[in-house]
Amino acid sequence: MNKYFPFLFLLTIAWLSATNTVHSSEIIEQYPLSIAATRDSVSRWLEKNDLTFQVITTPGGPIHIRSLQLNQGWSIELTPHSPLTTKLTVHVENDTQREENFKELLQYVKDKNTLSFHTTNQQQAQIPATILEKIGTVACINANHQGETVQFSGVFIDRKGLILSTAHDLKEHEEVNIISTINTHFKGDIVKIDFDRDLALIQITTDKDQFIELEGGRNLLGMGEKVFSIGCPVSLRGTISSGFINGPPRMANNQPIWQASMEIQPGSSGSPVFDENGAFVAIVKGRHRVSTGIGFLIPLETVIDFLNEQDKQ
Numbered sequence: 001m002n003k004y005f006p007f008l009f010l011l012t013i014a015w016l017s018a019t020n021t022v023h024s025s026e027i028i029e030q031y032p033l034s035i036a037a038t039r040d041s042v043s044r045w046l047e048k049n050d051l052t053f054q055v056i057t058t059p060g061g062p063i064h065i066r067s068l069q070l071n072q073g074w075s076i077e078l079t080p081h082s083p084l085t086t087k088l089t090v091h092v093e094n095d096t097q098r099e100e101n102f103k104e105l106l107q108y109v110k111d112k113n114t115l116s117f118h119t120t121n122q123q124q125a126q127i128p129a130t131i132l133e134k135i136g137t138v139a140c141i142n143a144n145h146q147g148e149t150v151q152f153s154g155v156f157i158d159r160k161g162l163i164l165s166t167a168h169d170l171k172e173h174e175e176v177n178i179i180s181t182i183n184t185h186f187k188g189d190i191v192k193i194d195f196d197r198d199l200a201l202i203q204i205t206t207d208k209d210q211f212i213e214l215e216g217g218r219n220l221l222g223m224g225e226k227v228f229s230i231g232c233p234v235s236l237r238g239t240i241s242s243g244f245i246n247g248p249p250r251m252a253n254n255q256p257i258w259q260a261s262m263e264i265q266p267g268s269s270g271s272p273v274f275d276e277n278g279a280f281v282a283i284v285k286g287r288h289r290v291s292t293g294i295g296f297l298i299p300l301e302t303v304i305d306f307l308n309e310q311d312k313q
Contacts, residue, residue, distance in 0.1 A: 025091075025092050025099055026089055026090065026091055026092075027089070027090040027092070027099065027102055027103060027106065028087065028088070028089050028090075029087075029088050029106045029109075029110075030086070030087045030088070031086050031088065031109060031110065035063060035078050035079075035080045035086045036250070036251060037086075037250040037251075038078050038086040038088060038109065039055065039063050039065075039078055041108065041109040042065060042076060042078070042088070042105065042109065043055070043065075045104075045105050045108045045109070046065070046105075049101070051067065051069075052067070052068040052069055053065050053066060053067055053068055054066050054068055061080075062077050062078055062079045062080070063077070063078040064076070064077055064078075065077075065078070073092065073093030074090065074091060074092050074093070074098060074102065075090075075091045076088065076089070076090050076091070077089045077091070088106065088109065090102045090105065090106075127228065127240055127242070128228075128276055128277075128278070130274070130276070130277055130278030131228045131230070131240060131274055131276075131278060132240075133278070134212065134230055134272070134274060134278060135181055135230055135238040135240070136180075136181055136182070136209075136210035137155050137156050137210045137211050137212050137230075137272065138153060138154070138155055138156075138180075138181055138230045138231060138232065138238055138271070138272065139153070139154040139155065139156060139163045139165075139178050139179070139180060139202075139232075140153060140154075140178070140179040140180075140181075140232035140267075141153065141154050141163070141165055141169075141176060141177070141178055141179075141188065141202065141232075141270065142176070142177045142178075142179070143169050143170055143173040143175070143176050144173065144174055144175040144176075144177070145172045145173055145174050146174070150169045151232060151266075151267045152165065152166060152169045152232070152267055152268075152269045152270045153165065153231035153232045153233075153267060153268060153269060153270040153271040153272075153284070154166075154178075154202060154270045155211075155212055155230075155270070155271075155272035155280075155283065156208045156210065156211035156212070157211055157212055157214060158208075158211055159207055159208060159209070159211060160203075160207060160208070161186075161203060161204040161205065161206050161207060161208050162191075162201060162202075162203055163178065163188065163201065163202040163203070163204070164199065164200075164201060164270075164272075164283065164303065165199075165200050165201075165202060165269075165270035165283070166198050166199065166200065166269045166270040166283065166284075166285060166286075166298075167193050167194060167195050167197075167198050167199055167200040168195070168198055168269070168286075169269065170190060170193060170200055171195070173190075175187075176188035176189070176190060176202060178202065178204055179232075181238040186204040186205070186206055187204070187205075188202040188203065188204055189202065189203050189204075190202055190203075191203045192306075194306055194309075196253065196254070196255065197255055197298070197302055197305070197306050198255070198285055198298060199283075199298065199302070199303065199306045201307075212272060212280045213280075214280060214300070214303065214304065214307070216279055216280070217279055217280035217281060217300045218275060218279045218280075218281050218300065219281075219299065219300050219301045221245045221258060221275070221281060221282075221299075222245065223245055223246070223247075223248070224244055224245065224246070225244065225245045225275065226242065226243070226244055226275070226276055227242070227243055227244065227245060227260060227262070227273050227274065227275060227276075227281060227282075227297075228240055228241070228242050228243075228273065228274050228275075228276075229241045229243075229262065229264075229268065229271040229272065229273045229274075229284055229295075230271055230272060230274075231267065231268045231270065231271025231272075231284065232267050232268075232271075233264075233265035233266060233267040233268045241262055241263045241264070241268070241271075242262070243260045243261045243262025243263070243295065244260065244261045244262075245258055245259070245260055246259055246260060246261040246294075247259030247260075249299070252296070255298070255302060256299055256301070256302060257285060257296045257297060257298060257299070258282060258296070258297040258299055259294065259295070259296060259297075260273075260294075260295045260296075260297055261293060261294065261295075262293070262294075262295040263293060263295075264284060264286065264287035264293075264294075264295035265287075268284050268286075268287070268295075269284055269285065269286050270283055270284060271283060271284040273297055280300060281297075281299070281300055282297035282298055282299050282300060282303075283297065283298050283303065284296075284297060284298075285297060285298045
């Protein structure tokens with residue numbers, strides 16, 4: 001046997017392995033969308049591009065989308081980063097052209113679920129009188145727990161001092177204090193709380209002259225429609241923010257939410273949201289984790305369902 005044969009054999013194996021190595025790449029993007037909304041957008045793009053695929057769902061976990069064509073080495077993974085945020089990862093094997101095509105998918109998902117709006121300083125200054133007159137309906141809420149205070153917002157919804165707000169800052173509260181926009185202080189008592197809907201009712205013992213009337217509110221909003229919120233961000237009272245509805249209604253934790261292009265600062269949760277005519281349309285749920293310019297709103301229909309359950313008790 002040739003003494004060089006073992007060496008040549010190993011060299012041949014190494015060469016074959018190198019020539020058959022599959023190049024794999026990943027494309028990653030994160031969206032302010034629920035995992036279900038992201039899945040629907042991805043599926044529409046795949047169907048539009050005549051790609052056959054299989055969707056594999058793991059309860060409470062990621063969604064895997066895989067090609068059903070043997071000659072196409074790609075797969076997609078959707079991972080919930082939060083109820084309102086999803087990470088999309090595309091795996092592509094040994095196909096530079098297909099990798100470029102899937103970059104179009106990322107833009108497609110973004111374009112289909114987000115519209116960009118810009119307002120000038122002059123436009124921002126033009127706040128309708130119908131909004132300004134609502135400032136007195138807002139309540140600033142301080143929830144205390146083990147010496148720590150969390151501030152958020154709410155709105156008076158009747159003359160007897162009943163306040164509507166979000167629930168997520170009340171999970172471990174020990175005391176709730178209310179501050180009106182004219183700096184009067186009240187002790188608040190929670191009379192109803194629903195963590196699934198993220199809504200709460202807080203009662204003070206003083207009558208309130210200024211409050212919103214839910215009967216005059218609106219359930220349906222149009223894409224691009226201008227909205228205004230009034231709340232208590234970063235220790236301020238009666239602060240007005242304007243924005244636009246910039247995403248279709250979607251589900252998060254089995255509850256409908258709206259997406260808005262609006263500045264949402266800490267303390268804004270629970271702020272009432274109005275249309276240009278001053279009709280109540282929603283309350284602020286919160287903001288996107290990585291952007292203060294994207295807000296999520298709990299619509300009036302959810303508020304009405306919550307209050308109707310309260311009426312039955």
